Amino acid sequence: MPLIGRGRTRRRLEGTTEARNTTPIAALNLRDDGNLSSDNSTQQPDDVPSIEPYSPPDVDSPGNTNGPPTRKRGRGPAKSTEFEKLRKHGKITLKINDGETSPCCENYVVFTTRVTWILKHHGDLSHPSWHDVPENEQQELISRVRADFFLDWTKKNHCDTVMKALRKRFNHIRYDLHKRYKQYGTNEEALANGPHLVSPENWVKLCSRWSSEGFKMISERNKCNREKQQTNHTTGRTSFVRLLEMRSENDGDNLVDFFKEVRWSKKKGTFVTPMMEEMHVSVFPILL
Template identity: 30%
Template sequence: MSTRGRGRAGYVPRPHAPTPHASTKSVRSSTQSTPGPHASIKSVRSSILHSFTSESVHEVTSQVSHSDTSSTHCNTDGTSKGKRGLWEVTKPQIGQAKKSRGAIAYSDLQFAPQNVPSWTDISEEDKETLVAYLQEGFKFTNEPYAIGFILNLMHDRYKSYRHDLRQRFRSFPTMESALANPPENMEKETWKFLCEKWSDKDYKVRCGKNKLNREKLKVLHTAGSKAFRKVQYDEGDRATGEELGLVELYKKTHFSEKKEAWVHADAEIRHYKLEKRQEKAIEEGSCPISDEQLSIEVFGQKVGYIRGLGRCRKPSTTLSGKLTRAQLERDNEAATREAEEQRRINEELVGRIQILESDHTEYNAKVDFLMQQISQRVPSTDSSS
């Protein structure tokens, strides 16, 4: 038997067309009436899908495009949604977007394994199951950029839920009292795993180091609770769809227009380095340097994060992701060949122009010589008279 979908009751989504999705309220009510951990797959599925029966199918079509492997931007309603940068998965209506966020939060709470250290430790197979569950109530493209965007939202919800669980754990005075009071609809073994994780000495030491590192942060920014990607989209040209490059975005998020000053001296230095590296790439006449490559060369590389832009997706290990990267590599090779061919043609044209100029000079010299010969042979009017 397949181990896919090791969430509650081993739920495996049905491979059929999406069904209408209910309101956030009905999702919440269905969460409260979830079958126990030992319920059958059939009973879990029927109780969950009962909430997907009241409204029209919600189109979740992310307007995300990629100029490189890291670019992730999508249309929003133009507002910031809290400290986690809750971008709308859909373009128009806030009410519908709340349904999608509620469903994502519900799928995380209901089926995402909690007996793992963190979201990154959840298997790709289990994450595919979470996405497949979401596809039962929503319609969205299976393109890698859309799946990656949804997984990022799930990651945020998972961390938020894990934070709430930890706050619950810290509310108890002793380990024994915490173990005796697991959250509703969570198995005791899973709750025990989390409690032991939060009580582990190494975990506490790591948390302490992370806290100190955050306190040492020098360069702040002016974006507030808004994600850099959101700023990049909002400040772009809506008519052409062109967004801010990393150089312009870094200044937008690290220069205070109110104070007319950089948030930190290091920020101005970093912006200067970005400008110089970009100018160098232009002077060399090479292909335009991507924001990701520019960030890596100036700020250094950080796994899962692009400095100046924010979090990026991990390289996909799925077939579609491999095909996409292969296509990008082929396109890059084709563009390189085309650029080389154009350079060769330009050099050939320059050579021809030089030959023509040389011929033209030689022709003018011959004309001048002939004119001199003619003038010497023709007697002047004064001498004939």
């Protein structure tokens, strides 16, 4: 009997312990409960070490002024996905009207993106400008472009189209690199944080040029000249040739209306400059 009593007592105690260790479902602090405190299951406990490697924040912190500037969230580098889809079927077709130096077909974006990619991966970006690139290097880059697109090299405007695209994209890439350089406080800090786009040797050459007094003087002069510009537009990198081609397919070719479209600021609700409004109202109707 005592043994049986001890067994019953033990079973009663075990049942009591299980009841104490079992939490009713209604008492659980679920994530969709409106009375959640700040210490919930969605926040990582402070005493648990992270197994993920540390990565700096995407947006600069106002209190952090010692480290190099971090890159904000953005589209990231182009991967030429559309180009690869088209290129696997052979060379890509381009439509270039006689007398024009820019493609007017739907593949104009693929063309520009590919030229940029070729320059970034095969061009020497340490030269001061496209005109300073040696002839043999220019011809190598031109050959790479011709290998991807159908071009009639017997036509001068086709040759000029490729040369113009290489020149504009080369200068644009250099402009982006200079913007990165100016993010740093000193030339030494910029030298220590070179981008992956150029080799360390070429980055040293670029920093040496940008830190020189001669370049700073030219840069300031060009800045003042740009502020005096009165004939700006709002089309971005899309050429007028392509825009006119798209317009002729849909709404005709009224050049007065087209002029207003490419010089009109939707944000301000007016022309980009007073001179553009004056030309649209008085000059262009007389010419047409």
